[in-house]
Amino acid sequence: MVVAVLLGVLSACAAPEPPVPDTTYVGGSADGAFSVAVTVHDGRATGFTTDGRAGVWFDGVVTAGLLDLTAADGSGLRGGVHGRVVHGGVVPAGGGDDRSFVAVRADDPAGLYRAEPVTGDGALTWIRFPDGTSRGATLIAGTSAPAPEPAAGLVVGGVHFGPPVRVAAVTGP
The missing domain is CATH 2.40.160.90 (Porin)
Incomplete structure (x- = not known):
């Protein structure tokens, strides 16, 4: 038993x-x-x-x-x-x-974040961890590179991005 x-x-x-x-x-x-x-x-x-x-x-x-x-x-x-x-x-x-x-x-503010281009074409995505660190990637003109730390008003490779926004399911790519 x-x-x-x-x-x-x-x-x-x-x-x-x-x-x-x-x-x-x-x-x-x-x-x-x-x-x-x-x-x-x-x-x-x-x-x-x-x-x-x-x-x-x-x-x-x-x-x-x-x-x-x-x-x-x-x-x-x-x-x-x-x-x-x-x-x-x-x-x-x-x-x-x-x-x-x-x-x-991942309780806030940890999570998955993305910034959309305001001008130009590109993608910025970050994973933010509970300890406040982040790891991400950028894709500009077909070239991948590490993403800078998340912040409002980022300009990467001449592309201006809006503020980082937390991603919900089925809003990814």
């Missing part, structure tokens, strides 16, 4: 949980090679990964606490929501070894 109770408790702990609506999780790989943010809203999810130079956007669904997101290049972000933690992996397009990550619930 004790074994049955323990097995029940362990399986309940391991089972993914439905995420809290309008929730963002931030984290990264254990080796620090990349950072990740996942924002969940109404069964949909938007994800962003960056190595601090280039970024990749993902979009998909959350079903019974399981993430299934895909990027335009065919790479995937899969994971499970376990309370305040998401763990999973990013699978490169065309296969290969997945890169595992862990992310924690």
Whole structure:
């Protein structure tokens, strides 16, 4: 009987949980090679990964606490929501070894942010962590580079950007 109770408790702990609506999780790989943010809203999810130079956007669904997101290049972000933690992996397009990550619930002001161009064409995206640090990427004229620290009125590569705005699910790329 004790074994049955323990097995029940362990399986309940391991089972993914439905995420809290309008929730963002931030984290990264254990080796620090990349950072990740996942924002969940109404069964949909938007994800962003960056190595601090280039970024990749993902979009998909959350079903019974399981993430299934895909990027335009065919790479995937899969994971499970376990309370305040998401763990999973990013699978490169065309296969290969997945890169595992862990992310924690990001209470304001931590989260996923983006600044839209006011003049010109470009993209600025940041993941802001609970400790106040950020990691992001910029894409200007087809060239990726590290993003400057988030601020209003940024000008990068001659492109003027509006203020950083927190990203909600399905508002990503």
